[in-house]
Amino acid sequence: MTPAPLRLAIAGLGTVGVGVIRMINRNAALIEARTGRAVEIVAVSARSKDKDRGVSLSAFAWEDDPVAMAKRDDIDVFVELMGGTDGPAKAATEAAIAAGHDVVTANKAMLAVHGQALATAAEASGKLIRFEAAVAGGIPVVKALTEGLAGNEITRVLGVMNGTCNYILTRMETAGLPYDAVFKEASDLGYLEADPNLDVGGIDAGHKLALLSSIAFGTQVDFDGVVLEGIGSITIEDIRAAADMGYRIKLLGVAQMTGRGLEQRMTPCLVPRLSPLGQLEGGTNMVILEGGDSGTIVLRGAGAGEGPTASAVMSDILDIARGTRVATFGQPAAKLAKAKAAKADTPAAFYVRLHLTDKPGALAKVAASLGEAGVSIAQMRQQGETEGLAQVLIVTHKTTRDALDSALSAMEATKVMGGHAVALRIEEV
Amino acid sequence: MTPAPLRLAIAGLGTVGVGVIRMINRNAALIEARTGRAVEIVAVSARSKDKDRGVSLSAFAWEDDPVAMAKRDDIDVFVELMGGTDGPAKAATEAAIAAGHDVVTANKAMLAVHGQALATAAEASGKLIRFEAAVAGGIPVVKALTEGLAGNEITRVLGVMNGTCNYILTRMETAGLPYDAVFKEASDLGYLEADPNLDVGGIDAGHKLALLSSIAFGTQVDFDGVVLEGIGSITIEDIRAAADMGYRIKLLGVAQMTGRGLEQRMTPCLVPRLSPLGQLEGGTNMVILEGGDSGTIVLRGAGAGEGPTASAVMSDILDIARGTRVATFGQPAAKLAKAKAAKADTPAAFYVRLHLTDKPGALAKVAASLGEAGVSIAQMRQQGETEGLAQVLIVTHKTTRDALDSALSAMEATKVMGGHAVALRIEEV
Numbered sequence: 001m002t003p004a005p006l007r008l009a010i011a012g013l014g015t016v017g018v019g020v021i022r023m024i025n026r027n028a029a030l031i032e033a034r035t036g037r038a039v040e041i042v043a044v045s046a047r048s049k050d051k052d053r054g055v056s057l058s059a060f061a062w063e064d065d066p067v068a069m070a071k072r073d074d075i076d077v078f079v080e081l082m083g084g085t086d087g088p089a090k091a092a093t094e095a096a097i098a099a100g101h102d103v104v105t106a107n108k109a110m111l112a113v114h115g116q117a118l119a120t121a122a123e124a125s126g127k128l129i130r131f132e133a134a135v136a137g138g139i140p141v142v143k144a145l146t147e148g149l150a151g152n153e154i155t156r157v158l159g160v161m162n163g164t165c166n167y168i169l170t171r172m173e174t175a176g177l178p179y180d181a182v183f184k185e186a187s188d189l190g191y192l193e194a195d196p197n198l199d200v201g202g203i204d205a206g207h208k209l210a211l212l213s214s215i216a217f218g219t220q221v222d223f224d225g226v227v228l229e230g231i232g233s234i235t236i237e238d239i240r241a242a243a244d245m246g247y248r249i250k251l252l253g254v255a256q257m258t259g260r261g262l263e264q265r266m267t268p269c270l271v272p273r274l275s276p277l278g279q280l281e282g283g284t285n286m287v288i289l290e291g292g293d294s295g296t297i298v299l300r301g302a303g304a305g306e307g308p309t310a311s312a313v314m315s316d317i318l319d320i321a322r323g324t325r326v327a328t329f330g331q332p333a334a335k336l337a338k339a340k341a342a343k344a345d346t347p348a349a350f351y352v353r354l355h356l357t358d359k360p361g362a363l364a365k366v367a368a369s370l371g372e373a374g375v376s377i378a379q380m381r382q383q384g385e386t387e388g389l390a391q392v393l394i395v396t397h398k399t400t401r402d403a404l405d406s407a408l409s410a411m412e413a414t415k416v417m418g419g420h421a422v423a424l425r426i427e428e429v
Numbered sequence: 430m431t432p433a434p435l436r437l438a439i440a441g442l443g444t445v446g447v448g449v450i451r452m453i454n455r456n457a458a459l460i461e462a463r464t465g466r467a468v469e470i471v472a473v474s475a476r477s478k479d480k481d482r483g484v485s486l487s488a489f490a491w492e493d494d495p496v497a498m499a500k501r502d503d504i505d506v507f508v509e510l511m512g513g514t515d516g517p518a519k520a521a522t523e524a525a526i527a528a529g530h531d532v533v534t535a536n537k538a539m540l541a542v543h544g545q546a547l548a549t550a551a552e553a554s555g556k557l558i559r560f561e562a563a564v565a566g567g568i569p570v571v572k573a574l575t576e577g578l579a580g581n582e583i584t585r586v587l588g589v590m591n592g593t594c595n596y597i598l599t600r601m602e603t604a605g606l607p608y609d610a611v612f613k614e615a616s617d618l619g620y621l622e623a624d625p626n627l628d629v630g631g632i633d634a635g636h637k638l639a640l641l642s643s644i645a646f647g648t649q650v651d652f653d654g655v656v657l658e659g660i661g662s663i664t665i666e667d668i669r670a671a672a673d674m675g676y677r678i679k680l681l682g683v684a685q686m687t688g689r690g691l692e693q694r695m696t697p698c699l700v701p702r703l704s705p706l707g708q709l710e711g712g713t714n715m716v717i718l719e720g721g722d723s724g725t726i727v728l729r730g731a732g733a734g735e736g737p738t739a740s741a742v743m744s745d746i747l748d749i750a751r752g753t754r755v756a757t758f759g760q761p762a763a764k765l766a767k768a769k770a771a772k773a774d775t776p777a778a779f780y781v782r783l784h785l786t787d788k789p790g791a792l793a794k795v796a797a798s799l800g801e802a803g804v805s806i807a808q809m810r811q812q813g814e815t816e817g818l819a820q821v822l823i824v825t826h827k828t829t830r831d832a833l834d835s836a837l838s839a840m841e842a843t844k845v846m847g848g849h850a851v852a853l854r855i856e857e858v
Contacts, residue, residue, distance in 0.1 A: 019722065023580050023581075023722055026582075026721075027580060027581070027582060027721075030580075030582060030647075031579075031580060033647060033760045033764065034579050034759055034760050035579075036760075036761070132577075138720075138722070138723040138724055138726060139726060140572075140573050140576070140577025140578065140726070143569075143572060143573070143576060143577045144569050144572070144573065144577070147569070147572060147576075147744060147747070147748060147753070148561075148569025148572045148573070148744050149569065149740060149744065150460075150463050150464075150743070150744055150747040150748075151452050151456060151459075151460060151739075151740055151743025151744060151746070151747055152452075152456070152740055152743075153455075153456060153459060218459075218462060276705075276708075276729065279705075279708065291567075291740060292455075292456075292736070293448065293452055293567070293735075293736035293737065293739055293740040293743075294567040294730065294731075294736065294737050294740035294741075295567055295730060295731045295734075295736060295737050296730060296731075297567060297568060297569070297728070297729070297730040298727075298728070298729040298730065299726070299727070299728055299729075300705065300726070300727040300728075300729075301723065301724060301725060301726040301727065302723075302724045302725075305724075306722075307721070307722035307723065307724060308722065308723050308724050310580075310722055311578060311580055311581055311720060311722040311723035312723075314579065314580025314581075314722075315576060315577050315578065315579055315580060317580070318576070318579040318580055319576060319579075322754070322755055323754060324576075324753045324754075324755070325751070325752060325753075326751055326753070330463055331462045331463050331465075332465070335462065
C-alpha cells in the first residue's frame with residue numbers, strides 16, 4: 001500500500017518558489033525513495049499569472065488569492081514564499097493554520113515579529129510552522145540547532161547571516177573602494193532588497209538572529225531585543241586599519257544568554273582574520289553554534305539564491321512527508337519564556353576611530369576621557385590629516401559598551417573631535 | 430498527561446558513555462522541555478563494574494553481559510558504545526533489534542561492515558539504528574545529509590574525518606618534524622587507536638566515508654569499495670613542496686557517483702591552502718556536502734572527545750524521544766541498490782615525488798615514461814641530492830590514476846629511480 005502523496009500549495013513564485021517547483025519536478029523519484037511518498041503540488045498563487053517563469057504551471061490549480069488557496073481542503077502543507085512582515089503572507093499563514101494545514105515558510109520578517117503568535121496557534125491544533133529557509137539560505141542551521149545539538153545547553157550563537165553585507169565589506173577591501181561605490185555596485189547587481197536598509201541596516205540579519213535565539217535559549221522570539229547597527233558608517237580606512245591589526249570587519253550577529261538577560265546583537269564587529277569568520281568572502285553565510293558539550297560547530301554555505309533557498313524549503317517539506325514533527329522553535333511555543341533583554345553587553349575590547357582637531361592637548365583629552373571612564377588603552381595611533389583633522393585609531397582593553405559610550409560622550413564635550421567616533425566591538429570567536 | 434520517559438540501556442562506559450550519562454544528568458530539564466518527555470537510563474554495562482569513572486552508576490541496573498542487557502523488556506533504546514566490528518557490539522545490537530528496541534550507536538566499524546544487514550533487520554520490525562556519533566564526532570553531519578539536504582541530488586561528499594591524521598599532518602608542518610617523530614608524539618598523547626593503523630591507515634575514516642556514501646547515493650554501505658591509502662609515506666618534504674605550490678596535504682575522503690560507478694577514496698590529497706579544507710588545523714574534522722541545489726555546505730567541528738561525541742549520541746536519542754523516525758541510511762535499507770564500485774577514478778592533477786640516480790639521461794627517461802603514458806607535465810623541479818639520489822617533484826596536468834600508474838611502472842623499469850615514487854591526487858575543492 002503506497003501512502004497518499006503530500007499535497008502542497010505554494011504562494012509566491014519568485015526565485016525561491018520557482019526553485020521549489022524545479023526541485024520537485026527534477027527529484028521526484030529521489031524524494032519518493034527518501035520519504036516513502038510522493039510530494040505533489042496542487043495549487044500555486046502569485047501576483048501575475050502570465051509572467052514567464054521558465055517552468056510550466058499548467059498541472060497546478062491557479063489561485064489569485066493566497067488566502068483562499070490557504071483554505072483549500074485538498075492540501076496538506078501551505079508553502080509561504082511571498083515575504084513581508086504582514087499583509088498577504090501573514091493573512092494566508094493564519095488562514096492555513098485555521099484550516100488545519102502545516103506551514104513551511106522562508107519568511108524571516110513575519111516570523112521575527114509574529115512567530116510566537118503563529119507558532120502558538122499552529123501548535124494548538126497540532127500543526128507545524130517550519131522555517132529552515134528563513135535563516136542562512138541553504139545551510140541547514142535551524143535543523144542543526146533544533147535537532148543536531150538538541151542535547152546541549154547552547155552557550156552562544158553567532159554568524160554572518162546577510163550575504164549582501166558581507167559582499168559589500170569584502171568587496172570594499174579587495175577593490176579598495178569606498179562604501180558608497182560598492183553599495184551602488186551591489187544595487188546595480190540586484191543584490192539589495194527593495195528597501196536596502198533591510199540589508200545594510202542589519203534588519204534582515206537581525207530577524208534571522210532573533211529566530212535562532214529563540215531555539216537556542218528557549219525564549220519567545222524577541223526581535224525588538226536585538227541591538228541593530230548597520231554597516232553604513234564603515235569606511236575603507238576602518239577595513240584597512242582592522243587588517244593591519246589582524247582583523248576583518250563583519251556584520252556579525254551574536255546571541256548569548258547571560259546573568260543579565262538575553263544578549264542579541266547584529267552589529268559590525270572585528271573578528272580575527274585567520275578565524276573561519278574572518279576568512280568568509282563574498283555573499284557566503286556562516287553560522288557558528290557553541291554547545292556546552294558539542295563545542296564549536298561551524299556551518300558555511302550560500303545564504304541566498306534559487307537553489308540553496310529552495311533546498312532549505314524542501315528539507316522542511318521532506319521532514320513533513322517523513323512524519324517528523326518538531327515544534328517550531330524546538331519546544332512548544334506556549335511554554336517559551338519571555339526573553340528578558342540584557343541591559344548591558346558582555347565586556348569586550350573595542351576598536352575606536354575618531355578625528356581630532358589639530359590643537360595641542362587634543363590627544364591628551366581623549367586619553368583622559370577614556371581613563372576617567374575606566375577604559376584602558378591597548379593600542380593608539382594617530383595618522384594622516386585631512387582638512388585640519390587627524391585620524392586617531394584606538395584599541396581598548398576589555399571594557400563595557402556603557403563605559404566606552406560615556407568616555408565618547410565626555411570626549412565630544414571637550415570639543416576636540418570632528419564628527420562622531422566610530423566604535424566597533426572586537427568579538428572573540 | 431505526561432508521556433512515559435524514554436528508557437535507555439547503555440553498553441560501554443568509556444569516554445563517550447560517561448559523557449552521555451553526564452549530559453543526561455546535567456541537561457535533564459532541557460531535554461524534557463525539548464522533547465516533551467524525560468530521558469532515563471535504566472541499565473548500564475561495561476567490562477569493569479568497579480572502575481572509578483567520575484559519575485555515579487548507583488541509580489542504574491548493572492549488567493555484566495551487554496547481550497543480556499539488550500534483551501531487557503524495560504528499555505526502549507539500546508545505546509551501543511562498546512566499539513568493534515564484531516564481538517559483543519554486534520551480538521548485543523542484534524539482540525536489541527530482535528527484542529524490538531531502537532539502537533543508537535557510535536560504532537562506525539560495525540556499521541561499515543554489517544550496517545546493511547543490521548538496518549534491514551531493524552527496519553523489518555519498524556525499528557531504527559541511528560549513528561550520528563559514528564561520523565565526525567560532534568558535527569551533525571549525518572542529519573545534515575539525511576534530512577537537511579534530503580531534497581537534493583548529492584553530487585559529492587568529501588572531508589577530513591580522522592582528527593588524529595590531521596593532527597599528525599599539521600603538526601609535521603608547524604613543528605618541521607618527520608612523520609615518525611609526530612606519530613610517536615600522538616601515540617604518547619593517547620591520540621591513536623589501540624591498532625594505530627585504524628587511524629593512520631585511513632581505515633577509521635574510510636568506515637565513516639562508506640556510511641556517508643550510502644546515505645548520499647542510496648547505495649548499500651560498501652566499505653570494501655573504498656580505496657584506502659594511509660599517511661605513513663608522507664614526508665616533511667612533501668608537505669613543504671605542497672606548501673610551496675599553494676597546497677596542503679590532508680587525508681581526504683571523497684565519494685561521488687559517476688557514470689563509471691561509485692567512487693570512494695580515503696587517501697592523502699593536496700588541497701588548496703586557502704580553501705576551508707586547506708585551513709583545517711589539528712584534530713578538527715570537516716565534512717563538505719555538495720548538493721545539486723544547496724551548493725556547497727561546509728561543516729566543521731570537533732571530530733572526537735567526550736563532549737562532542739556524547740552530543741551526537743544525544744541528538745539521536747532526542748530524535749527518538751521526539752518521535753522522529755527516519756530510516757538508518759535515509760531510505761529503507763531493503764531498497765538500497767548494491768553499489769557498483771568505479772573501476773577508475775575521476776581524472777585529476779597529481780603531485781609526484783621520486784628519487785633519481787644521478788646519471789645522465791635519468792630525467793629524460795622519467796619525462797619519456799610520462800609522455801608515453803599520455804601524462805603531461807605542468808611543473809617539474811629537481812632539487813637537492815642525498816646519497817647519490819636527486820629528488821624530483823612533478824605536478825601533472827589532469828590525468829587518470831591508471832595512466833599515471835603505468836607511467837610510474839615504466840619509470841621503475843628503466844632502473845633510474847631509487848625506491849618508489851609517491852603520487853598524491855590534487856583534489857579540486
